[in-house]
Amino acid sequence: MKMTKAVYKLRPNDNWRIGEHESWFADMAAHGFFLKKMGIPFAKFVKGDPKKMRYRIEVNSGDEITSEQKQMYAENGWEYVTSYNLFHVFSSPADLQAPELHTDPAEQAFTIETLDTKLTFSTIITITGMLLLIGMQAAVWFLDETPTLVLIEGSAVFQVIFGLFLLYSTYLSLQAAISIRKLRRNLIEGKPIDHHAPWKKRFQTQIIIGILLTIVMGLIAIIPIFQLAKIDTKTLPESSPDLPFIRLADLENDPDFIREEPVFFNDDVDRGNQYSFNWSPLAPLQYETSEHGFIPGEIQKYGEEYSSSLDTKVYQLRFPSLAEPVISDLIQSRSFQTEREDFIETSHPELDLLITYDKHKTKMVFAHKGNAVMYASYYGHTNIETIIENTVEKIKLISE
Amino acid sequence: MAYNGGPMTEAMYYVLLALMRPNHGYQLMHSIAEVSNGRVNMGPGTLYGVLSRMQKDGLISLTEEDRRRKTYEITAEGEKALRLEHDRLKAMIEDSRILEGGDEND
Missing domain, CATH: 3.40.1000 (Protein Transport Mog1p; Chain A)
Known part of the structure; x- marks a missing residue:
């Protein structure tokens, strides 16, 4: 049997919601869509017969996943599916009743250590960059002490909205860092990842926000062009x-x-x-x-x-x-x-x-x-x- | 985080214990179930994580690497750590004698 029909679905970009992603992939498989690849902004699925599948996302310290790891998982009924960044997806048919990949949350906590450090580091960079940019923009904006004039004469509107966009992405970055830190702490305390975390509402909101942001950014990009024409x-x-x-x-x-x-x-x-x-x-x-x-x-x-x-x-x-x-x-x-x-x-x-x-x-x-x-x-x-x-x-x- | 001599996770302890005899990944899971009398069924993810971390920390090492699978063995440092942990656990059991008699009071 050959499954060839590819289906692309918009995907949320918060990779760090591990449980939500696992349950999303499983729900998709139950509808006959099997994860093939995670891209931006689409995830690629192939169409097949609906099947109950389990998905697990492994976080590694590097982009690579060793053949040894793949082999060890495969011997236990977990097939490697795809990777994105530090995340590696494995799947197993539910009726195979393969042993759970992680039986010790405290040990699993070690696997997200690198991700945690990485997210913290990138958040610090993002915040620093944002503060610098906003500071520079504000300096330019208030240079002549005529902020309202600068605002209505055009260029500042672009800056304000761009600043808001920066703030939003900083918020996302901060949210990711905090959530992964929290997940790591939960794991250390022995609370496992919820493989059936509800994803629908959150993912849909995320996708809507993503589309709206794209439209807003598109409009902002048009402003200077429109201005030039006028x-x-x-x-x-x-x-x-x-x-x-x-x-x-x-x-x-x-x-x-x-x-x-x-x-x-x-x-x-x-x-x-x-x-x-x-x-x-x-x-x-x-x-x-x-x-x-x-x-x-x-x-x-x-x-x-x-x-x-x-x-x-x-x-x-x-x-x-x-x-x-x-x-x-x-x-x-x-x-x-x-x-x-x-x-x-x-x-x-x-x-x-x-x-x-x-x-x-x-x-x-x-x-x-x-x-x-x-x-x-x-x-x-x-x-x-x-x-x-x-x-x-x-x-x-x-x-x- | 490198192992600093503190209390080990159960997974670490049993992997070290099972590696007192050199072993490879898949077989190791069965050995662990065996030495723990079926009490510890370690998942492959947990096992892989423990192995790669303890290898980095120098508690275990690879013996030979044929094309198909890696065989691990405990290092001298690993054995020392295992024995220290064993002593600690033994001391804990001894300290818990009070519980042994506890049943009679019920």
């Missing part, structure tokens, strides 16, 4: 009534005001008058603009022509609760040239939050309405009220 920088059009950011020309409101001649181009974009858009899971709509202009012939105190500039940032956030931290970080990002007390919170009937800065010719407006945040930094002689008015008009376009 990000772009363009030269600002002369006017942009439909775009949700304020414009320098609207602030100046002077027919003679003209945009500065392009000083340098890059990728066909006028770097002096450009706008970029960006996407991230927490801020699906983001704009950043920068423009410069002047009024020819309007001579200033020191003989130079009047010129002005405007930089803005606009965020439509996934959660309105992010708005205030974002504004706080935006202020922080300007802390190099400014004093914190020069930022004054005022109220405006059409805004949820308004903070202004007005010193010399530098004026800044930070506004938040619903889930929208707008920031403008202007250098010129237009008064702050005009900037606020323009901001209020534009923020309506994106706030919900």
Whole structure:
């Protein structure tokens, strides 16, 4: 009789649940599936006539299993099936009534000593690695003291989820180490392995978690790609009534005001008058603009022509609760040239939050309405009220 | 964990005892059952574990290795350990005399 039809089953990855694996293999055999090989993430079975089988998993100090061991077991009715890592599977038909492999739990405890040491060692490595990585990520994240901005501008979401994933794998590693230590202690105390440990619920949960994790990791991997597809920088059009950011020309409101001649181009974009858009899971709509202009012939105190500039940032956030931290970080990002007390919170009937800065010719407006945040930094002689008015008009376009 | 002279597991004791006559794996299981008057039926897993561990600890050694099976024998160190354990067990039995008379009181 030749059993050729191979069947692949998803398998849990917690090899250290020895009793559960033994009882899983036995239940599979009772349904006519006989273990052939353990892979990742599938175990290979071959189809045959249902049969009552006993399975035992031996843990050795090395990957190899000696022919002597196989022979000694075979002489007692236990056939070698397959190995994975330090685990070696033997099986015997139930009606053969082969003698139990291990008759002395205290002696069996010695066989998992190497596994115990190995798991403890790898857990220490995993924890150290995780702490280092999380420390490094946190350092990068808080480098400019603007954690919320880093978070919504994209890269940190990836890091946070990756960090959680690391935490989860550390937890698994720790769980394995603790469980094997416990099993070893039980064996020393004379408590044998339960060869009929219930496996169904645990394995199914594990497999579901595994699938979910794979999906989540897949999605995370897509984020940067999605972002790349969305990000772009363009030269600002002369006017942009439909775009949700304020414009320098609207602030100046002077027919003679003209945009500065392009000083340098890059990728066909006028770097002096450009706008970029960006996407991230927490801020699906983001704009950043920068423009410069002047009024020819309007001579200033020191003989130079009047010129002005405007930089803005606009965020439509996934959660309105992010708005205030974002504004706080935006202020922080300007802390190099400014004093914190020069930022004054005022109220405006059409805004949820308004903070202004007005010193010399530098004026800044930070506004938040619903889930929208707008920031403008202007250098010129237009008064702050005009900037606020323009901001209020534009923020309506994106706030919900 | 190398053997440090402490109390032996039952499996160790009987394997050493059975190896007072050189023997090979499969036969050893029967010898153990024999010397223990059928009380100790050691499983092949336990036996293999004890053999490889005691070999590492130098309590037993391989005599000859033909193609088919390995034959083990006790080493001088192993015999010393076995005798020490035997003395310890004997002392324990002697210390337990109180139990021997215990039946009469029932």
